[in-house]
Amino acid sequence: MKSIQLRLPDRIHGRMRRLAQEEGVSLNQFIVTSVSNEVIRQETSDFFRKAAAKFDPQAFADALSAVPDRAVPASDRVRTGK
Numbered sequence: 001m002k003s004i005q006l007r008l009p010d011r012i013h014g015r016m017r018r019l020a021q022e023e024g025v026s027l028n029q030f031i032v033t034s035v036s037n038e039v040i041r042q043e044t045s046d047f048f049r050k051a052a053a054k055f056d057p058q059a060f061a062d063a064l065s066a067v068p069d070r071a072v073p074a075s076d077r078v079r080t081g082k
Contacts, residue, residue: 016034
């Protein structure tokens, strides 16, 4: 495991400390979780950006045309509560 020294504005440090207390975790754990979430968010964004770059509208249309045109079974319908 690596250690880093981090400089934060006092205001951000105070907000992080309060949020960590509210969550019942150490400030270190709060920072690790926050950074991990940001890494995952960026990796997910990169994944979808790369997938979108490969999008082929014709292949999508061909796939849709291969789906049979049938009524949606009652078991697959979303109930609206009305």
